[in-house]
Amino acid sequence: MSQPTKKLILSTECVPDDIVFDILTRLPVKSLIRFRCVSKSLNSTITSRIFITTHFKLNEAKSLSNKDSHNDYLLYTSKSEYFSFNEEELVAFVCNRDRILTEISRFKTPFCFLDGYFVNCFCNGIFCLSRYDDDTIICWNPSIRKFKMLAPALLTEFFSWVTLGLAYNSQNNDFKILRLMCSQKSDEEPDGPDRPAEAEVYTLSTDSWRKVVISVDSSEPNIGYVYHTSPFIFFNGALHCIASTNNGRFILSFEVNDERFHKIMLPQDSLGGYQGCLAVFKGLLAFIVLSRDIDPICDIWVMKEYGLVESWTRKSVPIDWIHFFLGVTDNGELLFGNDTELNLIDPEKNLNQNIRVSKRYIRWVGYASNFMESLVLLDGGKCIV
Structure with missing residues (x-):
């Protein structure tokens, strides 16, 4: 000082x-x-x-407003070489415009990582942690070393998949979590139809949950399945994920301010890939599809006009064999990963660059274009010691 x-x-x-x-x-x-x-x-x-x-x-x-600001980050939680869980950290790298990663910070993870928690989703520097085996959820702000154990969820019946989405509510200057649950088939009817998905919303300022009705189509109001492998994307004031009914897959959007669900159809020619994820590509909603071809192809479907199905356009990019898609940088470069390394691909120049980040001791890896420091949770969170 x-x-x-x-x-x-x-x-x-x-x-x-x-x-x-x-x-x-x-x-x-x-x-x-x-x-x-x-x-x-x-x-x-x-x-x-x-x-x-x-x-x-x-x-x-x-x-x-600052296009040159470094808010474009590669994030991962690491374990020490000797598997000492007490030494886990959240590591943040800046994805520079020269395509070189620069480490800018390391944050000590909450003690709850010892109990099997993992990063489920994040938004504006706030992380949502959860477990596979129960309904406990934690909000964590690494920039001030504070976390908050959320109030118990309302929907506690056993579900096969639980998908969480964290978003900033600009209307009320608050954070909300959307929790979607897809039930398993009943033992009495193992070949019967899926039970419809259910939803509830958590508001950080009140520390409370409320059930919300999923209704997007009067002819087919029930959502049967939400793809947990395609995480929520917060874009244009709404959370977006891939969902399905008996009529096929589509984008399920949830407007955070008025808490209404909407249905956005995917491009028909995009449904043949083995992996499809939502992303934001150069300021537009995009659907990234990986093919099963002998020569792998990545199709980038971009919605030129938000909500208009006819505005979907495609660009195909050849790629090496990869296992998962992580995100899109602000420059429009695609970040992929496999068992040993991370790859940054420029679809405009067809450039493929390996990122030398050892994955041997990485628990979780993600990408954020909206990572920012804040004082959120300072007035009520517990301190990490």
Whole structure:
């Protein structure tokens, strides 16, 4: 902390409160955490709900307006070489425009990773952790080393698949989690139809769940299955995932502000691939499809006009044999992975570059184009020690 800054903060009685508030909202998270120790009044200001919200909105606006800002990240949680789970970390790399990865930070993971939790989804720097064997969910903000155990979910009946989506609610300056559940077939009717999926929504500010009705088509209102292998994409104020009914696959969207579901049809020629995932490609909703051909092909289907099925367009890119798709960088490069390495592919120039990140001790790997630091959970989360 520099001496001039310290004098300003310690002499707040000479500066109007609104000016101090405005100055503080423009400071980085690390500085704000340190300034909490200066005085009780500063601590009270920084931990208040209105300050946390104002600081978040300014950071979000800055991130969206600055095209040269580094908010394009490769993330993974690592284990030590000797499998000491106490040393697990979240590692963040910047995907630079020169196609070189630069490590910028390491965050100690919550102790709950010891109990089998994994990263399920994330949005704007907030991570959602869950387990395979129960309904417990945790929100985690690594930038301030805080996490929060969420209230118990309402739908606790055994389901074959549970899919979570985390989104920022701009209307109420809040975070929401959509929880979709697809039931197994009953023992009495193992060959019978799938039970319809059910849904509930969690609101961070109230720490509570509410059941919501999935209804997208009056002729076929029930969603039978949600593809957990294609995680939610938060785009255009809505969460998007791949779902299906008896009539086939489609995109199920959930508008976060008004909590309404919608159905967006996939391009008909896209349904033959062995893996399909949603992504955001150069600011547009996209469906990435990997083929089973002898010479593997990646089809990039882009929706030129959001919601208009006729606007789907395709670009095919040859690829090496890969196992999973991770995401699309802000530059439109595709990030893939296999058992030993990560690959960055430029579909415009047909360039394929290996990324030297050892996967031997990686528990989870993901990609984020909206990773940002914030004070979310500062007023109610538990500290990681």
